[in-house]
Amino acid sequence: MNPLPPSLSDQTLRQVRRAWRKYGILWMGAVLVGLVAVLYAWLMDVGFGMFRSMQQSHFWLPLFITPAVGALCVWATRRYFPGAEGSGIPQVIATLEEDTTRRGQSLLSIKLLLGKIGVSFIGILGGFTIGREGPTVQVGAALMFNLRRLYPRASAALERRLILAGAAAGLSAAFNTPLAGIVFAIEELTRSFEHRASGVVITVIIFAGAVALGLNGNYTYFGTIHINSALTDMLALAVLVTGILTGIAGGFFCWLLLNTKRWIPARLQHLRSNRPIAFGALCGLAVALIGIIAGGATFGSGYVEAKGLLEGHQQLSVFYPFLKMASMVSSYLPGIPGGIFAPSLSIGAGFGNLLHQVFGNTSLEMLIALAMVGYLAAVTQSPITAFVIVMEMINGHALVISLMATALIASRVSRFFAPPLYDALSERYRVACAEAMPANAEIEQMKLKEVGEVKEVKELNNEQNSDSELGSGTQK
Template sequence: MRIEARFLSSRRFRYSSWLWLRRAVFWGGALSVGLVAVAFARAATLADQAFHVLLSFSPLVVLVLTPAGLWLSLWLTRRVFPGAEGSGIPQTIAALEISDQKARGKVLSLRLALGKILLTLLALCCGASVGREGPTVQVGAAIMHDLGRWVRLTRREIQRGLILAGGAAGVAAAFNTPLAGVVFAIEELSRSFEARTNGLVLTAVILAGITSLALVGNYHYFGHADAGMELGQAWVAVLACGVSGGLLGGIFSQSLILAGRRGLPGPVGRFKARYPERFAAACGLVLALIGLASGGATYGTGYEQAAQALHGAAPPLGFALEKMLATMASYLSGIPGGIFAPSLSIGAGIGAEWGRWLVGTPAAVLVLLGMVGYFSGVVQAPITAVVIVLEMTDNSNMTIPLLTTSVIAYGVSKLICPEPFYKAMAVAFLERIGKSKDPV
C-alpha cells in the first residue's frame, strides 16, 4: 500500500509540475507578446513619422522612395525571411493545420517574427498601405509556439492552443481590445470553439492586455466616439453601409484570392512571375501615383484618416476607392504588411462618402457603420468586426445597428467571395510550402 501511495503521489507531482510548466509558458508567452506588440506599435508610429519627414522635403520623393523600398522589402523577404510575406494571419491559420514541426517552422519562428516586424516597419517608412495588426498576430503566434517548442510541449492540442493564444494575444495587444482578441481566435483563427484551449486563450489575452495597459494606459484605438442613433432612423444608413461595404469588401478579397491562386492574368502576371522584385517596384510606383493623386491621404495605415473621419473631419472625395487600390497594390507586391488598419480606414471613407448623401444621419454614425461593413466584407468575420470597432471606439450605443450592418455585409460579400479571405490565403500558403492540410 505504501509503495502504491508513493507511486500515486509521484504521478500527481509529475502531472502537477507539467501542468504548472504549461501554465508558465502560456503566461510568460502572453506577457512577451504584449511587450513586443507595444514596442511594435511605437516603432510603427515612428516609421510613419519618418516617412512624412522625408515627404516634407518634396511630395515627389515617393516616386523614388516607394518603388525602391518595396523592391528592397520583397528582396529581403524572398532571400532572408521567406514565409514573412503578406499579413501573417494566413500563416498562423496554416500553422494550426500542420503537425510536422519542421514544416511549421517555415511559417512560425522567432526569426520570421523579427523579419515580419522589420519589414513591416520598412514598408511603413516607404508609404505602403499596410498595417501592423495582422503581422502582430503572426509574431504573437511565433513567440508562443517557440516557447512551447523550447520546453518540449509536444502534444498537438497544446501546440494548437499556444498558436491560438499567441494570435489572440497579438490582436488584443495591438488594438488594446481584449474581447476582440478572444472573438478573433474563435471566429477567424480556429473557426471553432475548443473547450480544451479556451481558458488558455482567455488567460493569454488578459495578460497581454494587462501588459499593454501598464505600458500605454487605458486608451482606445480611435478614441471615444459618442455616436448614437434611433433604430428606426438607422435602417437606410445600415442598409447602405452594409451593402456597399460587403460589395467592395467582397471584390477586394476575391481579387486577391484569385491573384494568389491563379496569378495575375496576361503580361502582368508573366512579368510578376519572372521579375518579382521589379513587379514590387512597379506596385510601389502605383502607390506613389495614387498617393500624389490623393494629396498624400493613402500612405501608411490610414489610422489618422479614420480617426479624423470619426471625429468630424471627412477624408477627401474618393478616398475609400483610392485607399482600396493602394492596399491592393501593397498586398499584391508580396511585401509583409497587414490589411486590418487599411480596411478600417477604407470603411471609414465609405461611411464618409454616404454622409454626403444621407445628410440627416450623424457623420460619426456613418463612419462606424462603414468601418464595420467593409471590414466584415473583407474578412467575413462579422462578430469580430463588430466587437473590434465597439472596443476601439468605446461606444456601446451602436451595437444593434453595427451588428445588422455586419451581417448584411457578410451576406453580400459571400455572394461575391464564397471562401473567407484568410482561410483561402492559408490554403494557398499550405500549397506553396508543399504541405497538404492535416485533418483537424
C-alpha cells in the first residue's frame, strides 16, 4: 500500500488540528466542567451529611466546631487562596469586564479553583450557610479559562468567550437548568451577548449538562410541583404581596452586605479588619447559636428544608426565613468561600411558608415557588435569570407569568435598598486588581492600548474567516 503524498498528509494533519482547536478543546472543557460540578455537588452533600449526623447526635457540638471551622476557613482563604472568598460570581464579572488575562490569572487560576472547592467543603463541614452553585460558576469559568493555553494564540476575545461559557455551564450543571445558564450569561455576567459567543456558550452547556445528566440522571432540582387551578383565585394579590415582601427582604440583605460599616459596631469592625481569623470564629459562633435556636434548620445551604416544604413533609417556624437570613449574613461576612443561590432559595421558601398563613386557601407549593423567585430576584436583581432558574428547577411552566411578575416586582423593590449585589461586589475586585498592578505594568498596558484594539480587530477577522460558527480564537 502506497503512503499518502506528503501534501495530502500535511493537509489532513492541518484539518485534524483545526478540528481539535475548533471543537475538541471546547468539548473536552465542557465535559470537564460537568464532571467537576457533579464531584463538587457530591462532596458538599457528603460534608453536610457528616455535619448533620454530628449535630443531631450532640446538638451543642456546633458551638465548638463551627467557630473553629470559621477560623480555619478564613485563615486558609486569606493565607493561600485570596480571591476564593464568597460566591465567585463577582470575580467572574470583574474578569470579564476588562484586563481579562491578568485578572483571570489572579481570580481564575487552578490553585484558586482547588481552594474554592476545598475550603467551601470545610465550611459546610462546620454547618455554615453556604451553597455550591455560585462557586461552581467560578470553578467552571476557571476550568475553561485555563484551556486557553491549548490554543496557539489566545486573544482577549477568546478568553472572554471561554470564561463566559464555563461560568454559564457551571450554573447549568449545578442546577440542571440549561436555559438558566444561557440567560445567566446574558443578564448577569455580560448584560449583552456577543453573536460569536453564543455557539461557544451553548456547546459547552450542552456537553457539561449531558455529563451531569449521565451521572445524576434526568431530574429537577426541587422536583415537580402540581398547581390546582381552582386554588388560584387570589393569585394576582399573592404575586403582588410576595413580590413586595421578598423585594424588601432581599434588598435589605443586600444592603447589609454592602454597608457593613454602617451597622456593624466599631469594635467588631476593628476585629474584622485587624484580626479576621478571630472575626471568622465569632461569626461561626453566631451561626452555631442561630442554628441551635432554629433547631438545626438554618445549618447548611437550606436545600433540604426548601425541598421538604415543597414536598409537604417539612414543618418550619414562621421565623425560619429571618433566622436563615441572619445565618447567611454571618456566613458571608468573614469571607468564607460559598454561594448564596441555594440559601436564598431556602429563605424564599420560608417566606412562602410564612405567606401561607395569610393566603390559607392558596396552594402552599405555589406560594413557595413565587417567594423563591422573588427573593432570588431581589438578591441578584436579575429577574429573568431568577424566574428561569426557578421555573426549570420545579418544572413550573404553568406558573411562568406569575413567576415573571413576582421576579420583576421583587427586583424593582430591591433597588430602593441597594444596587445589584454582584456588580457592587465585583467592583471591589476591580479596585484590588488595579491597586495590585505594578507601575511598569500599568505603563506597558497604556502603551499597548492604542495598538491592542487594532490588533484584536485583525485577530477577530482572522477568526471569523477560519471559524465562522463557534469561533475558536486561533490565529493564522
